Amino acid sequence: MLKEMIAARIANGPLEEVSAHCDGPCGVYDPASARIAAEAALSMTKKILALTPPDTGDSAAMAAYLNTVSRYVTIKEQQAHLAKEELLVLWTDYFKPVHLDAYPNLHDTFWKAAKLCSAVKVEVSLDHANELMAAIQEIHNIFWATKSRDVTYYTAS
Amino acid sequence: MSDKLPKSGWMEMFRWRMGRRRAFRVVGESMMPTIPPEAVIFFDPGAYDDNPPQIGDVVISRHPFQTDVQMVKRVAEIREDGRYVLHSDNPAGSDSRGFGSMPRGHILGRVTSRLK
Numbered sequence: 001m002l003k004e005m006i007a008a009r010i011a012n013g014p015l016e017e018v019s020a021h022c023d024g025p026c027g028v029y030d031p032a033s034a035r036i037a038a039e040a041a042l043s044m045t046k047k048i049l050a051l052t053p054p055d056t057g058d059s060a061a062m063a064a065y066l067n068t069v070s071r072y073v074t075i076k077e078q079q080a081h082l083a084k085e086e087l088l089v090l091w092t093d094y095f096k097p098v099h100l101d102a103y104p105n106l107h108d109t110f111w112k113a114a115k116l117c118s119a120v121k122v123e124v125s126l127d128h129a130n131e132l133m134a135a136i137q138e139i140h141n142i143f144w145a146t147k148s149r150d151v152t153y154y155t156a157s
Numbered sequence: 158m159s160d161k162l163p164k165s166g167w168m169e170m171f172r173w174r175m176g177r178r179r180a181f182r183v184v185g186e187s188m189m190p191t192i193p194p195e196a197v198i199f200f201d202p203g204a205y206d207d208n209p210p211q212i213g214d215v216v217i218s219r220h221p222f223q224t225d226v227q228m229v230k231r232v233a234e235i236r237e238d239g240r241y242v243l244h245s246d247n248p249a250g251s252d253s254r255g256f257g258s259m260p261r262g263h264i265l266g267r268v269t270s271r272l273k
């Protein structure tokens with residue numbers, strides 16, 4: 001009892017601080033950045049699939065259509081590539097050998113997710129875009145489990 | 158490696174009172190689960206006066222580039238050239254894998270126990 005009181009008194013007094021922070025690079029990681037990019041790529045995939053070409057005789061409408069398609073495709077490719085970059089950073093920088101013991105399929109999960117990013121970039125595939133989202137959700141679950149935190153997965157749309 | 162720190166007892170508090178220990182408040186979670194954020198630890202600045210740091214010791218070290226920062230880490234490896242590799246216990250924290258090994262002179266002493 002007395003010992004605890006003295007300990008509390010020392011602990012609550014003015015003390016020097018010592019850092020157990022991560023060093024720069026800051027060590028702030030979150031699969032959310034990959035999820036946002038993948039979700040944007042999924043959204044663009046849906047938008048491309050929903051487009052209807054105009055009559056070939058209407059050159060102004062055709063120009064607008066082609067312009068829209070190329071813009072959607074550009075955004076889809078950029079976002080799919082960004083998702084891959086974000087995943088690779090997470091994979092190679094955040095995850096360490098100790099995590100592999102707990103999640104032996106970690107490498108396979110990331111490898112397949114990165115491959116899906118490529119597929120979403122190259123194709124107009126709703127299936128692959130949805131599979132990528134599922135893969136990122138799995139990575140979200142693994143990531144937050146390694147931090148012993150219960151973070152609910154969500155999507156923006 | 159994540160050996161637990163002993164809880165501070167009377168002797169540690171006595172040594173602190175006599176000036177042979179310094180108390181630090183830990184900020185950040187890179188030493189989880191051994192040392193959670195806001196823990197108070199005792200540190201022996203004379204621990205390495207006669208003997209060098211050993212692998213597994215929890216130490217307080219100067220930061221290699223931020224001269225006003227002192228950090229708590231664990232000795233993971235002693236290189237042949239006498240330099241020390243320090244790691245975080247928390248696999249998510251950064252450590253010597255991020256900033257290289259450091260000279261013995263940067264290691265200020267050993268963390269001996271945890272008060273809170």
